[in-house]
Each structure stands twice: as structure tokens, then as C-alpha cells.
Amino acid sequence: MDIDPLLEKYQQTLDAFDSLGGNDFESIINKKLNLANLMKHKNLMISELSGGEFKLIQVIKEMLSSPDLLIMDEPDVFLDFENLNSLKNLINSHKGTLLIITHNRFLLNNCFNKILHLENMELQEFDGRYIDYNFSLIQRKIELQELAFADTEEIKRTEVLVDKLRWAATNHSEPAKGKSLKARVKIQERLEARRIKEPFVYIKQPDIRLFADNIIEETIALKVNDYNLAFDDILLENVNFEIKSTDKVALIGPNGTGKTTLLREIFKNNHNSINFNEDIEVAYLSQLQGEMLNDSNTILEEFFEIGFKNSQEIISWISNYGFEEEVINQKIGSLSGGEKNMLQLAKISSCRANMLLLDEPTSHLDTYSQIALEKAIENYNGCILMISHDFYSMVNCMDFVLIIENKTIRKMSMKKFRKMIYAKHFDRDYLEIEQKKKAVETKIALALKDNNFMLAKILSEELESLIKLL
Known part of the structure; x- marks a missing residue:
């Protein structure tokens, strides 16, 4: 062998x-x-x-x-x-x-x-950290907005001159005026062309809004007394907490500790330990998107089923959530995870409930939609109980945290929660620097809104020095 x-x-x-x-x-x-x-x-x-x-x-x-x-x-x-x-x-x-x-x-x-x-539909490469990339976009936005402002002023002046030349060429048949008119029109066309927005700087963001019709004064909206949850093992026992009608609360804890089951039982309201104020109306966003959306429906059918009267009303409503008119006949099952979450947000907002139960609402959302949702939550006039693992969303718009530990739930202030997370996962000065950075970014946005480009440039230098510390 x-x-x-x-x-x-x-x-x-x-x-x-x-x-x-x-x-x-x-x-x-x-x-x-x-x-x-x-x-x-x-x-x-x-x-x-x-x-x-x-x-x-x-x-x-x-x-x-x-x-x-x-x-x-x-x-x-x-x-x-x-x-x-x-x-x-x-x-x-x-x-x-x-x-x-x-x-x-x-x-x-x-x-x-x-x-x-x-x-x-374009791809841009950047060598460096995401935080540095974001800073480069802010710098570019300042530069482009300053150019656009100057162009707008020049266009206004050119339009006045074009009108004068057109009048002279029409009423006096002066060839020289006609040539000047053509030259000025070409200048105006070039200026207009320069105003084309760059795709990575001017990004269309959704205009998420969360409405509540029956706004009630501060009172107890939800009370949970001696709640217990068990499957093969005990997950939660002797849980007690209450949420007021203006509270925005994050429910957090490790994977598999019963958060979603608790939120679902609160929504169903069929447990003796769960009690709502009689004036509270509840809407629910599920991380299991098939619970609240019918994949076999089109977007149009989904909104007709909840009371919308015509397609134009639906198109107008969902356009704020990033959906164009041409997708209304698309099956929900063909949408991405992020699109399904945006559709859920559009649905619960249309209910105008005064209490929202949100289970991982930022999951699958792009960063621009996450920020838009944070603003909507801040501006919402009802109360919110939100399961989330998104540290940024919690810090930016929640009032306090309910944290699952040792099979029960305890209340924690946002200040204490931030300190706990930063102590575990960030450098000692990160929190203070991050807060200063956010404040400077807000000032830059306000300066640009007022077309104060000099102030925006000074603030961008301050922002750059903070980013170097992170």
C-alpha cells in the first residue's frame, strides 16, 4: 500500500x-x-x-x-x-x-x-473616527452655508439687474443691452448651480412628532404593585413602581430579565398588579414589529385600518416619517427594520395617546432618525415608559431610570445612572466633555440659523479643542 x-x-x-x-x-x-x-x-x-x-x-x-x-x-x-x-x-x-x-x-x-x-445614493469615505467625521461635516456646513448666503445676496442683485436689462432691451431695442442681459443670465445660472446641496452635509431628516390629545395635569398615570413574573425560573418578584402623567422613564436591565414581557402586560392591562389612571390612553411600539404591523398589508392599507380617510391624508402624514408617496403601495413585509420602526412611530403618533410604551424604539434607526426621535420625545406632552439600551437616547430625554437588579426593579436618578455608566465604560472626564461638546454644537446650530458665520467659526474652533480631549 x-x-x-x-x-x-x-x-x-x-x-x-x-x-x-x-x-x-x-x-x-x-x-x-x-x-x-x-x-x-x-x-x-x-x-x-x-x-x-x-x-x-x-x-x-x-x-x-x-x-x-x-x-x-x-x-x-x-x-x-x-x-x-x-x-x-x-x-x-x-x-x-x-x-x-x-x-x-x-x-x-x-x-x-x-x-x-x-x-x-452616494458613498463618501473618511479616514478617522466617527466623531472627527461629524466635526468635518459641521465645518463643511458652515462653509457651504456662508457661500450659499453670499450667493443668495448676489442672486438678488443679479435678478434686479437682469430685470432692468430685460426692460431696456425690450423697450429700447438696444443690442448692447441684449448682450449684457445674456451675460447676466449666464452668471445667474452659474450662481444657481453652485447652490446645489451637497448630499452628505444637507441630509433630509424625518420630522417625527408625538401628539397627545388628552393632556392631564401631573398625577399618577400608572401604578404597579407587587408584580411577579416567572417562566421556568422567577424573573421578577415584588416589583413596585409608579409613573406620573408627565414622566419620561427608561426601563433597563440585562437581556432576558423580563422587560419586554412586563411592558407587554402593562399594554394589555390584564394583570391585577397593574393599574392605570382612568384618563390614560396607551399606545405601544413593539420590538417584535409583527405584533403591531401587518406584514401582508400595504402602507396604505395599514393606515386605512386605523381610521385615515383617504390616501392624500396618509401620504401627508407619513411624509414626516421619511416615506415618499411612491412607497404607499409597498408591502410592509418588504420594509427594512428601521422603516418598520418609523412606521410604528407614525401609527402611535396618530393615536394621540397620552401614554406611550416604547420597546427599543431606536433599534435599526439611522443616527439622524434617532436624534429626531429624541427631539420628539422631549416635546411630547404625555408620559413615556421606554425600554432601551441606547445610552445616548436615555441621557438626552429621560427623567429617570427603572433598573432591573436581583429580580426586582428600583428607581435611579438620571444623574446617578450617568455616573454609573461612565464609571464603568468611559474615562473620568468623558461626561463633562461630552456635555460641553453638545452645548457648543447647539450654539453652532443657532449661529447658523442667524447666519452669524463668524460666531459659528469661533465656536467650531472651541468644538475642535473639545473633540481632541475625547
């Missing part, structure tokens, strides 16, 4: 094993599990993990094969903040090339050294 081919195959297998780091494979696995804070679950069955932990295991599994390019599509969706931090650690420790689609501001600000921005 000729064993040479067998020996050759054996050697090839050994070489492949070595190239994968076979001798160190268990050590490599342990390092990845440590980075993901999953070492304590090393001997568990996959079926025993939470959804967030399972997602991290999927990421680790793909990284262990050492691909030249690893592509991930929104790996952060529905991860709690601890698991999100673990994902950040895995991304930053990976030696190969990663291409990741994400709208998560925590990952965007802490993981990447190159940005590919797809907007208005």
Missing part, C-alpha cells in the same frame, strides 16, 4: 491546523470569552444563553475562523449595555479587517478608524 498520499494529506492537515493556531485554540477561545465577559458561561449549553449572549457567541465564532474580511450587519441591535460593551471589546481586539453596518453611536464613537457614509 502506498501511504505517501496519505502522509502528504496528513501534513497538509497539520499545516492548516497550525495556521489556525490549533495548538493555542482553547487559549484563544478563552481570551475571546473573557473580552465578551462570557467566561462564566463557558460550560453552558447555547440554549441556556440570553439572546444578547448568543449574538456575542456568533461574533466570536466568526472571528475564530480568522477571515480576511468579516462583515457584520447591525450586530448591536437589542444588545444591553454590558453586552454592547463586550461587542466593542471584541471589535477593537480583532486583528483582521471588519466591515460593520451600524447606527449605534456608542460603537461609532469608540470602534472605527474609517467611515463609509452612504447617503442619497
